[in-house]
Amino acid sequence: MFKPESADSLPIPASAATPSLIDGPELPVDVEVALESLNQWQLAVKRFMRHRMALIGLAMFCFIVLVAIIGPIVAPYNPIDIPGAIHQGGDGPSFTHPMGTDDAGRDVYTMVVNGAHISLAVGFFATVIAGIIGIIVGSISGAAGGVVDNLLMRLVDVTFAVPLLFLILVAAVFFGQGSMVALILIFGILQWGLIARLVRAQFLSLREADFVEAARAVGVGTMRITFRHILPNALGPVIVVMTLLMASNIVLEAFVSFLNFGIAATEPTWGNALSNAQNAMGDGNWWWAFFPGMAIALTVISINFVGDGLHDALDPRARL
Amino acid sequence: MSTVIDLSHVAEAAPGRSIGQKPPDDVLLDVRGLKTYFHVLDGTVPAVDGVDFQIKRGETLGLVGESGCGKSVTSLTIMRLIDIPPGEIAAGEIWFDGVDILSLSPSEMRDIRGSEMSMIFQEPMTSLNPVFTVGYQIAEAVKAHRNVSKNSARDRAIEMLAAVGIPSPERRFKQYPHELSGGMRQRVMIAMALSCDPKLIIADEPTTALDVTIQAQILELMKSIQERTGTALLLITHDLAVVAETVERIAVMYAGRIVEAGTAEEVLLDPKHPYTQGLIASIPSTVPRGQRLNVIKGTVPNPFRMPTGCRFEPRCPHAFGPCKDFDPPLRLTGPNRESACWLQYPPGELPVKETDAPPATPVPVERVGH
Numbered sequence: 249m250f251k252p253e254s255a256d257s258l259p260i261p262a263s264a265a266t267p268s269l270i271d272g273p274e275l276p277v278d279v280e281v282a283l284e285s286l287n288q289w290q291l292a293v294k295r296f297m298r299h300r301m302a303l304i305g306l307a308m309f310c311f312i313v314l315v316a317i318i319g320p321i322v323a324p325y326n327p328i329d330i331p332g333a334i335h336q337g338g339d340g341p342s343f344t345h346p347m348g349t350d351d352a353g354r355d356v357y358t359m360v361v362n363g364a365h366i367s368l369a370v371g372f373f374a375t376v377i378a379g380i381i382g383i384i385v386g387s388i389s390g391a392a393g394g395v396v397d398n399l400l401m402r403l404v405d406v407t408f409a410v411p412l413l414f415l416i417l418v419a420a421v422f423f424g425q426g427s428m429v430a431l432i433l434i435f436g437i438l439q440w441g442l443i444a445r446l447v448r449a450q451f452l453s454l455r456e457a458d459f460v461e462a463a464r465a466v467g468v469g470t471m472r473i474t475f476r477h478i479l480p481n482a483l484g485p486v487i488v489v490m491t492l493l494m495a496s497n498i499v500l501e502a503f504v505s506f507l508n509f510g511i512a513a514t515e516p517t518w519g520n521a522l523s524n525a526q527n528a529m530g531d532g533n534w535w536w537a538f539f540p541g542m543a544i545a546l547t548v549i550s551i552n553f554v555g556d557g558l559h560d561a562l563d564p565r566a567r568l
Numbered sequence: 569m570s571t572v573i574d575l576s577h578v579a580e581a582a583p584g585r586s587i588g589q590k591p592p593d594d595v596l597l598d599v600r601g602l603k604t605y606f607h608v609l610d611g612t613v614p615a616v617d618g619v620d621f622q623i624k625r626g627e628t629l630g631l632v633g634e635s636g637c638g639k640s641v642t643s644l645t646i647m648r649l650i651d652i653p654p655g656e657i658a659a660g661e662i663w664f665d666g667v668d669i670l671s672l673s674p675s676e677m678r679d680i681r682g683s684e685m686s687m688i689f690q691e692p693m694t695s696l697n698p699v700f701t702v703g704y705q706i707a708e709a710v711k712a713h714r715n716v717s718k719n720s721a722r723d724r725a726i727e728m729l730a731a732v733g734i735p736s737p738e739r740r741f742k743q744y745p746h747e748l749s750g751g752m753r754q755r756v757m758i759a760m761a762l763s764c765d766p767k768l769i770i771a772d773e774p775t776t777a778l779d780v781t782i783q784a785q786i787l788e789l790m791k792s793i794q795e796r797t798g799t800a801l802l803l804i805t806h807d808l809a810v811v812a813e814t815v816e817r818i819a820v821m822y823a824g825r826i827v828e829a830g831t832a833e834e835v836l837l838d839p840k841h842p843y844t845q846g847l848i849a850s851i852p853s854t855v856p857r858g859q860r861l862n863v864i865k866g867t868v869p870n871p872f873r874m875p876t877g878c879r880f881e882p883r884c885p886h887a888f889g890p891c892k893d894f895d896p897p898l899r900l901t902g903p904n905r906e907s908a909c910w911l912q913y914p915p916g917e918l919p920v921k922e923t924d925a926p927p928a929t930p931v932p933v934e935r936v937g938h
Contacts, residue, residue: 287744288699458694465647465689466709466760467682480699 295561302557308550316368319361341535348535351528356536360543362516367547370432371498377436379490382443389444390451391474404441412438417509426512435497446489450482484562491555495548502544518544591663596767596800597623602660604645607653613871615641617824620898628794628801630811630832633821636868639804643770647687648677665767683713685768686761691777692753696745702756703741706763713764728759733789751782755789762793770802775810787814808851812836820844823869823879826898830905840907842884878910886911894919
């Protein structure tokens with residue numbers, strides 16, 4: 249929006265217009281002391297750092313991400329080797345297999361570590377897709393109003409009217425065929441409605457904000473007001489909801505895989521491990537299901553802690 | 569109700585102000601018969617219902633009235649910042665610098681806003697965007713109207729911060745609104761409004777949200793800047809003390825209309841309209857200690873059920889004959905002095921209710937019988 253300086257551009261006649269402003273008698277001065285300038289995001293980081301549970305959650309989450317990246321490299325066994333188990337239904341935890349093995353003798357620890365990146369990737373990218381679509385649709389809806397707003401919001405109503413799980417299962421059967429990318433796209437495309445509604449609600453309240461009126465009063469254009477003034481102020485709650493959506497997407501992926509509609513059963517994901525372990529549970533072989541289940545639970549809990557911290561940190565009414 | 573009111577005195581009250589005619593060059597802002605209505609669920613609210621006033625170049629006018637009388641809506645209408653719908657500019661003309669701005673396109677109006685006329689708002693705490701530095705926001709106002717580089721916009725912003733009395737402006741430039749006090753933020757808002765050398769500044773209750781000492785500083789600042797730059801100022805307030813100190817002329821508003829206008833001295837020392845008289849009498853300091861304060865009896869009329877006659881009639885201690893049925897237009901009572909009250913009209917010019925006269929042609933009633 250800023251035009252580059254051109255040769256014939258008019259410089260502000262600072263000397264011509266307001267010399268008297270500067271040279272005039274001493275004006276009353278409002279004295280105030282400030283040590284450092286922090287913007288809204290820096291302030292949010294500062295508030296976040298004071299939230300103990302959020303920090304614990306963040307540390308846990310970073311550890312899980314680290315495991316997802318370097319875990320498969322340092323894992324002691326190949327996840328798709330089938331050495332065969334000594335006992336039927338898998339061997340219990342031992343020094344060679346700290347989390348036991350499944351009925352085919354595959355190391356559960358290797359399975360958990362290899363499943364991490366799939367769960368995280370599905371959770372993260374599906375949420376990012378839902379977020380991008382939701383923010384764009386919500387911004388347009390909230391900024392435009394009228395007929396456009398009405399049509400887009402009825403579209404959101406339709407996405408809410410159809411049971412999500414049912415739609416995911418159908419879509420997974422038709423388009424998925426066990427592919428991770430397909431699952432990410434399906435989750436993302438079916439879940440943007442929530443974000444769009446939230447962004448729109450934020451826009452509707454911010455549109456009436458004093459600073460938006462003040463920006464209009466100095467002649468700032470509509471596009472600039474929408475994307476530079478309103479959108480950054482609308483993002484706080486959206487980030488919080490996206491964090492929680494990511495956690496729920498990880499659970500959803502495990503659930504869909506558990507029902508054998510998700511990632512191909514041959515892939516070592518947490519959901520698949522749970523699914524395969526179903527029969528072994530009856531034999532008392534708890535470890536096969538326990539460790540992948542714990543991995544899911546810890547990941548979701550850590551993300552929810554982070555989301556809780558973000559909620560407090562990004563609350564516009566919160567003060568440092 | 570079909571009485572024709574003689575409107576010749578209106579033309580007398582406003583020479584050269586007939587509808588559609590360009591005002592003389594020394595008049596910067598000429599608002600004529602302005603009506604801004606809001607269409608809400610319960611009906612139509614006539615927030616501004618026939619407002620007339622003028623501001624000459626470099627002049628300061630105080631628009632005074634109680635809450636809900638339409639002062640702010642008047643100012644927002646002049647800036648064309650009313651949301652349409654639900655708002656509607658139902659009638660009138662706003663001549664600004666020789667142009668009827670109601671005829672301008674939205675983009676032409678955007679060019680005027682901030683550069684030719686700008687506005688200072690009531691709430692400095694919420695009128696700055698929390699995600700940008702104050703300097704960025706002043707520079708943005710400059711860049712919206714001037715084709716300048718980022719650096720010269722920045723220089724201009726720092727210059728403006730210095731001009732409104734903010735110490736170490738280079739450092740303040742980089743600070744965020746939450747780091748400034750209310751008084752400082754209002755200075756920033758003033759810097760922003762002044763950054764493009766506007767011909768008119770509209771200040772909508774600029775000191776209401778500030779404490780008394782800061783109020784005095786901000787008024788002093790606005791006065792000194794106005795004197796030095798020669799910018800015209802429309803100061804909107806409910807505080808008579810504020811206008812008494814700051815402006816040359818006063819227009820008093822009641823229930824969407826101007827009821828009295830004149831120089832500050834004339835209006836405050838010799839109010840002609842009973843509403844203005846009531847306002848001045850209700851200032852606490854005019855009453856000896858220990859006595860009950862004077863009040864204007866009654867309340868502002870319900871906007872859905874405006875009185876058919878003078879809008880102040882139900883509360884007026886001097887109401888007489890024509891007041892209940894006829895709405896008094898503004899009448900020139902002295903040079904540049906106007907008042908909308910039947911008391912200011914000679915008895916011969918007062919309208920008379922028609923119902924006393926016999927009905928013109930009675931409708932014949934036909935009996936239907938067997």
